[in-house]
Amino acid sequence: xxxxxxxxxxxxxxxxxxxxxxxxxxxxxxxxxxxxxxxxxxxxxxxxxxxxxxxxxxxxxxxxxxxxxxxxxxxxxxxxxxxxxxxxxxxxxxxxxxxxxxxxxxxxxxxxxxxxxxxxxxxxxxxxxxxxxxxxxxxxxxxxxxxxxxxxxxxxxxxxxxxxxxxxxxxxxxxxxxxxxxxxxxxxxxxxxxxxxxxxxxxxxxxxxxxxxxxxxxxxxxxxxxxxxxxxxxxxxxxxxxxxxxxxxxxxxxxxxxxxxxxxxxxxxxxxxxxxxxxxxxxxxxxxxxxxxxxxxxxxxxxxxxxxxxxxxxxxxxxxxxxxxxxxxxxxxxxxxxxxxxxxxxxxxxxxxxxxxxxxxxxxxxxxxxxxxxxxxxxxxxxxxxxx
Amino acid sequence: xxxxxxxxxxxxxxxxxxxxxxxxxxxxxxxxxxxxxxxxxxxxxxxxxxxxxxxxxxxxxxxxxxxxxxxxxxxxxxxxxxxxxxxxxxxxxxxxxxxxxxxxxxxxxxxxxxxxxxxxxxxxxxxxxxxxxxxxxxxxxxxxxxxxxxxxxxxxxxxxxxxxxxxxxxxxxxxxxxxxxxxxxxxxxxxxxxxxxxxxxxxxxxxxxxxxxxxxxxxxxxxxxxxxxxxxxxxxxxxxxxxxxxxxxxxxxxxxxxxxxxxxxxxxxxxxxxxxxxxxxxxxxxxxxxxxxxxxxxxxxxxxxxxxxxxxxxxxxxxxxxxxxxxxxxxxxxxxxxxxxxxxxxxxxxxxxxxxxxxxxxxxxxxxxxxxxxxxxxxxxxxxxxxxxxxxxxxxxxxxxxxxxxxxxxxxxxxxxxxxxxxxxxxxxxxxxxxxxxxxxxxxxxxxxxxxxxxxxxxxxxxxxxxxxxxxxxxxxxxxxxxxxxxxxxxxxxxxxxxxxxxxxxxxxxxxxxxxxxxxxxxxxxxxxxxxxxxxxxxxxxxxxxxxxxxxxxxxxxxxxxxxxxxxxxxxxxxxxxxxxxxxxxxxx
Numbered sequence: 001x002x003x004x005x006x007x008x009x010x011x012x013x014x015x016x017x018x019x020x021x022x023x024x025x026x027x028x029x030x031x032x033x034x035x036x037x038x039x040x041x042x043x044x045x046x047x048x049x050x051x052x053x054x055x056x057x058x059x060x061x062x063x064x065x066x067x068x069x070x071x072x073x074x075x076x077x078x079x080x081x082x083x084x085x086x087x088x089x090x091x092x093x094x095x096x097x098x099x100x101x102x103x104x105x106x107x108x109x110x111x112x113x114x115x116x117x118x119x120x121x122x123x124x125x126x127x128x129x130x131x132x133x134x135x136x137x138x139x140x141x142x143x144x145x146x147x148x149x150x151x152x153x154x155x156x157x158x159x160x161x162x163x164x165x166x167x168x169x170x171x172x173x174x175x176x177x178x179x180x181x182x183x184x185x186x187x188x189x190x191x192x193x194x195x196x197x198x199x200x201x202x203x204x205x206x207x208x209x210x211x212x213x214x215x216x217x218x219x220x221x222x223x224x225x226x227x228x229x230x231x232x233x234x235x236x237x238x239x240x241x242x243x244x245x246x247x248x249x250x251x252x253x254x255x256x257x258x259x260x261x262x263x264x265x266x267x268x269x270x271x272x273x274x275x276x277x278x279x280x281x282x283x284x285x286x287x288x289x290x291x292x293x294x295x296x297x298x299x300x301x302x303x304x305x306x307x308x309x310x311x312x313x314x315x316x317x318x319x320x321x322x323x324x325x326x327x328x329x330x331x332x333x334x335x336x337x338x339x340x341x342x343x344x345x346x347x348x349x350x351x352x353x354x355x356x357x358x359x360x361x362x363x364x365x366x367x368x369x370x371x372x373x374x375x376x377x378x379x380x381x382x383x384x385x386x387x388x
Numbered sequence: 389x390x391x392x393x394x395x396x397x398x399x400x401x402x403x404x405x406x407x408x409x410x411x412x413x414x415x416x417x418x419x420x421x422x423x424x425x426x427x428x429x430x431x432x433x434x435x436x437x438x439x440x441x442x443x444x445x446x447x448x449x450x451x452x453x454x455x456x457x458x459x460x461x462x463x464x465x466x467x468x469x470x471x472x473x474x475x476x477x478x479x480x481x482x483x484x485x486x487x488x489x490x491x492x493x494x495x496x497x498x499x500x501x502x503x504x505x506x507x508x509x510x511x512x513x514x515x516x517x518x519x520x521x522x523x524x525x526x527x528x529x530x531x532x533x534x535x536x537x538x539x540x541x542x543x544x545x546x547x548x549x550x551x552x553x554x555x556x557x558x559x560x561x562x563x564x565x566x567x568x569x570x571x572x573x574x575x576x577x578x579x580x581x582x583x584x585x586x587x588x589x590x591x592x593x594x595x596x597x598x599x600x601x602x603x604x605x606x607x608x609x610x611x612x613x614x615x616x617x618x619x620x621x622x623x624x625x626x627x628x629x630x631x632x633x634x635x636x637x638x639x640x641x642x643x644x645x646x647x648x649x650x651x652x653x654x655x656x657x658x659x660x661x662x663x664x665x666x667x668x669x670x671x672x673x674x675x676x677x678x679x680x681x682x683x684x685x686x687x688x689x690x691x692x693x694x695x696x697x698x699x700x701x702x703x704x705x706x707x708x709x710x711x712x713x714x715x716x717x718x719x720x721x722x723x724x725x726x727x728x729x730x731x732x733x734x735x736x737x738x739x740x741x742x743x744x745x746x747x748x749x750x751x752x753x754x755x756x757x758x759x760x761x762x763x764x765x766x767x768x769x770x771x772x773x774x775x776x777x778x779x780x781x782x783x784x785x786x787x788x789x790x791x792x793x794x795x796x797x798x799x800x801x802x803x804x805x806x807x808x809x810x811x812x813x814x815x816x817x818x819x820x821x822x823x824x825x826x827x828x829x830x831x832x833x834x835x836x837x838x839x840x841x842x843x844x845x846x847x848x849x850x851x852x853x854x855x856x857x858x859x860x861x862x863x864x865x866x867x868x869x870x871x872x873x874x875x876x877x878x879x880x881x882x883x884x885x886x887x888x889x890x891x892x893x894x895x896x897x898x899x900x901x902x903x904x905x906x907x908x909x910x911x912x913x914x915x916x917x918x919x920x921x922x923x924x925x926x927x928x929x930x931x932x933x934x935x936x937x938x939x940x941x942x943x944x945x946x947x948x949x950x951x952x953x954x955x956x957x958x959x960x961x962x963x964x965x966x967x968x969x970x971x972x973x974x975x976x977x
Contacts, residue, residue: 052761062768128764134442135760138486139899146897153889161882195832198894198902202839202909205890209843209883213850216879247853250795254849255842257791258784262838265780270773274432274831275780278905282839 011242018245021238024299031176031296038183045186050193051129053136056099057108059115060127064092066119071096074118078110094119143197147178150201154208162215169301170211173292177207180288181281195277202278203285206255210248210293217244218298229317237302241294252290259283401926408809408923415816427815428822429492430830432901433774435767436492440900441465443485443755453485453755460746461755462487464507464712467639470619478826483899487757490828493767507712507754509654509747510630511690512647513697514706514718515603520616520637520644603633603646611635616644622714639714647708647715651693654711656686660748662741665733676741677733680748687728695724711747761900777834784838785811788845796852798937798944799928803848806924810844813915818908829908832901836908843887843909844916848924850883851876855928859946865932873925880920888913 010016020027051058061071071086071094085097098111108130109123116123151171158167181200185192217240225236259282266275305311419425431438443453443461458481466479469489477491615621616637628634630650637644660680665673682690697705698721708718719732732744785807792800814837821827854876858868891910898906931937937944 060769062766125766125768126764127766127769128762130759130762132442132758132760134758135440138442138760142483142897142899146893149897150890150893153893154886157886157889194898194900194902195835195905198832198898198905201894201897202890202905205887205894206843208890209846209886212882212886213879216882220875243857247849250849250853251846254788254791254845255839257787258780258838258841261780261784261787262835264783265776269779270776273773274901275773275776275835278832278835278839278902 011245017238017242019238020241020294021234021299021302024295024303027295027299031180031292034183035176035179038179038186041183041186045189047182047186047192048189049136050191051097051099051131052139052194053192054099055131055133055136056097057111057128057130059096059098059111059129060089061094061096061115061119061121062092062125063094063119063121066094066121068094070118071115074114075111078114080107081111139194139197143201146201147204150204154204158212158215161212162219165304166215166218166297166301169297169304170208170215172300173211173297174204174207176292176296177203177285177288181285184284185281190280191277193274193277195274196281199278199281200285202282203289206282206286207289207292210251210289211297213247213251214241214244214293214298215301217241218301225314229314229321232315232318233305233311234302235318237298237305241298245294248290248294252286256283256286259286401929404922404926405930408919412809412812412816415813415820419816419819422823424819424823427818428826428828429770429774430828430833430901430904431490431492431763431770432765432831433770433777433829433834434492435765435770436490438488438490438763438765439759440482440761441487441489441757442760443487443757446754446756455484456746456749457755458485458487460749461507461757463746465489465757467622467712467714478828480826482903486760486899488900508630509657509712509754510650510710511652511654511657511693511707512630512634512636512650512710513693514645514703514708515633515648516611516646517703517706517718518611518644520641522615523612607633607635607646611644611646614644616641628713636708636710636713636715638718639711639716643715643718645708645715645718647710650710651707652682652686652689654748654754656683656689657681657748658683658686660745662736662738662745675733676736676738677731678736678741678744678748679729679731680745682728682730684728687726690730691724691726694721697721698723709744709747716747717744773831774834777831777838781834781838781841784841788841792845792848797946798941799852799855799946802924802927802931803845803852805927806848806919807841807844809923810912810915810919813919814840814908814912817911817915827907828904830901830904833904833908836905837912840909840912840916844912844919847880847884847916847920850879851920851924851928854879855946865937865946869925869929869932877921877925881917884913884917 068086068088072084075081075084075086075096075098081098083099087095087097089095096115108128112123112126112128115121115126151174154174155164155167155171158164158170178200181203184190185196190196218237221236221240222233225231225233231239259279262275262279263283266273266277266279270276306315443458445452462479462481465487469477469479469491477489479487479489482488614635614637619641622637622639622641628636630653633646633648635644635646657680660678662676663679665675665677667673693707697707699705702720703718705722706718706720708715710716717732719734736744788807789800789804792803794800796803818827818829851873854872855865855868858872859865861868863871888910891906891913894906895903895910928937935941937946941947
């Protein structure tokens with residue numbers, strides 16, 4: 001555990017820094033590729049919809065020893081039942097799906113009686129779900145409405161709590177999550193039911209939560225940035241991502257654990273239904289959401305912010321300062337006041353500020369995880385204090 | 389930032405913890421006192437039948453879906469469902485055009501068939517009216533009605549313009565009476581309609597002859613044997629052929645009627661309203677009446693039938709307003725009514741007048757109900773799903789506990805206790821919300837609770853990571869707690885607000901059982917905020933004073949060495965002067 005704790009410390013101070021923001025074009029590229037694949041799959045394969053969207057009936061019969069053939073046989077005798085899909089779910093239950101069963105009572109009754117007779121089960125012990133064809137429409141409409149409302153509220157809220165550029169970046173990340181999740185469903189062919197839809201919408205809430213955690217730190221780091229010359233916005237944002245990396249990973253892991261339990265029980269014990277659909281959507285979505293908060297939202301926000309004139313000026317000043325420091329490296333001198341200025345302010349920002357400013361060439365090259373920064377000045381410090 | 393503090397701020401962790409303890413005790417005390425110790429379970433956990441009905445105007449009519457018409461439909465269906473005699477069945481509107489019917493325990497086709505039919509309204513002339521119980525032929529020993537319920541009296545009204553009421557307020561008498569006697573006596577269920585601008589009613593004519601003999605034998609037998617006191621007979625949903633005579637019960641079970649074929653269709657009575665009666669000089673009498681308007685066809689039919697009825701004697705001068713196969717009201721007619729508006733007067737209260745007007749309005753524009761989504765869950769399946777949900781919850785909780793202990797050491801225990809408190813609060817609130825607002829816990833709701841374990845734990849992670857960061861900076865634990873809390877609580881609030889927002893949007897957008905997911909998610913987010921503020925933080929403040937945590941014991945999760953905290957530094961002033969910093973001077977809080 002001490003290694004993990006140490007790792008966390010080094011991330012916090014900026015001794016170790018993964019360049020998320022600097023390598024943004026790599027992440028954008030990956031994401032675009034995944035999104036394109038998702039869209040192609042959606043267009044070509046579409047989604048496997050449950051009967052809630054298509055209309056039809058699902059019967060479940062708990063009859064140990066019953067076989068698929070028996071059920072199919074029983075159903076062939078009922079007029080009007082075309083192409084029933086019979087599956088054995090677990091070792092005790094048969095699941096029969098019939099499209100286009102009108103929700104007239106008599107038809108469903110007949111089917112249950114036929115099944116009951118053949119499989120020696122009382123019709124009252126056959127579970128049934130019958131859905132009319134327009135029900136799915138209602139669900140989809142409401143889901144779409146909810147999505148739009150949610151995105152609108154999110155943009156509003158983020159614009160107020162942070163700023164609109166960050167809100168925009170967060171929105172892009174959310175849409176990205178959505179497309180990827182739906183793409184996975186389409187590619188693999190998982191069934192989409194109303195519970196799935198709700199799960200996907202929940203993901204948006206969760207992804208936003210994750211993004212807000214990182215944005216909070218970014219805001220903290222960049223608060224008084226424009227006036228100084230310590231680091232550019234991108235560097236500060238990158239530092240924020242690194243500092244919250246441990247937290248992000250932890251929160252995602254902890255959130256995923258109960259969902260994994262749900263998935264295990266839903267798919268394993270109960271074989272189908274609300275638990276499994278919700279859990280699957282949440283599982284995929286939270287993974288996508290964590291990815292997008294780290295690799296998409298923050299770098300994109302940084303890109304947008306860097307276009308501001310104030311930030312551009314800052315970048316110039318930082319670059320100039322690095323050049324000056326580079327020249328100073330050549331000549332051994334007493335530590336200038338600037339080192340001490342950095343001593344007492346926000347410890348985190350400072351450490352990384354020093355680290356980032358020291359890395360030659362600014363943010364783009366800090367991709368190497370450095371465990372020991374070369375600090376020629378420290379060798380000349382009379383106090384002999386080791387600076388890690 | 390750190391230099392400005394002169395000492396630890398005085399917080400009162402004990403108070404907050406005590407408050408939480410009091411709340412928990414109060415909630416559980418209420419639970420045990422009122423006898424509700426388990427939450428209400430939905431259909432998919434307890435077994436039963438659930439149907440979602442979507443309302444649409446009938447094609448060819450100008451009906452619209454309005455809150456009023458939906459409320460009327462809900463009433464009709466409730467009447468039907470209550471007849472099944474199952475406790476805790478629920479009929480509720482969902483959204484603007486859906487009605488959800490849940491009947492726990494029963495999962496048979498009859499329930500489904502019962503609720504989906506369109507309720508139609510007819511006016512049918514009354515041929516005979518009697519007590520609701522099964523009848524005996526004259527000469528036999530009279531026996532009480534099947535369930536011993538009181539029967540309406542046969543006392544004649546005091547005046548011709550009788551102020552007797554529709555069935556609702558009939559007085560009991562206690563003995564059934566033979567059939568033939570009833571045909572000549574006047575039942576109490578009578579009210580006198582009076583057209584808007586007509587002279588006072590004249591005397592009634594002798595009863596018409598011949599109408600009774602035309603009734604088929606099976607209908608007569610049904611009239612004899614039908615027991616209107618039983619709830620099953622008053623289920624409604626029986627829209628008999630309007631062209632044939634039929635037998636119907638009064639909606640409240642106080643009378644039984646033999647009815648002629650329908651004379652006026654409900655759709656020909658476009659509007660009706662409840663109004664205050666005014667006497668001739670315009671003085672408000674304080675009584676209520678129901679005014680109905682008829683369209684052209686309705687006026688013609690109504691005129692014809694009132695002409696005929698006015699010649700008869702009671703009960704054959706009454707026409708029954710039959711909705712969904714049940715007689716809602718059976719006013720008397722004393723003269724032909726030619727105009728397109730008619731009034732029904734009697735002992736109406738405001739409520740009963742409005743009820744009748746609502747029935748008439750709904751009957752004018754009945755909505756077609758289609759079964760959009762029906763589920764029949766057997767009790768075994770319900771039990772399986774409940775079992776599955778509990779197992780998932782236990783596993784999820786277990787995994788989170790293990791992870792918290794491994795990664796956070798002693799702090800993990802704080803997280804576990806907080807989770808336990810949150811679970812206790814959530815359970816108690818879920819139980820108490822059942823009787824308070826009819827909250828039922830279904831499978832999606834259980835999923836929401838399990839997902840929220842992770843989300844609640846996340847709040848702790850935010851706080852603990854912040855704590856650790858502060859310790860890494862070299863602060864003592866006490867200082868780290870106070871300082872870190874200021875930062876962390878903002879993040880917790882923002883993040884929980886976002887979660888709650890998402891849950892709220894989900895709640896309004898979801899259809900069907902998944903609404904339960906959104907509800908429990910939102911509920912647990914609120915509880916999370918309360919627990920973090922009132923329990924977790926005060927607990928950590930208290931623990932920071934102990935040696936185990938405050939001193940940074942190896943397993944406490946806050947060991948500075950393990951966290952890689954920097955060696956303690958000294959203030960700037962000393963460094964400037966060049967004096968080497970002592971290795972371990974304590975940093976000020």
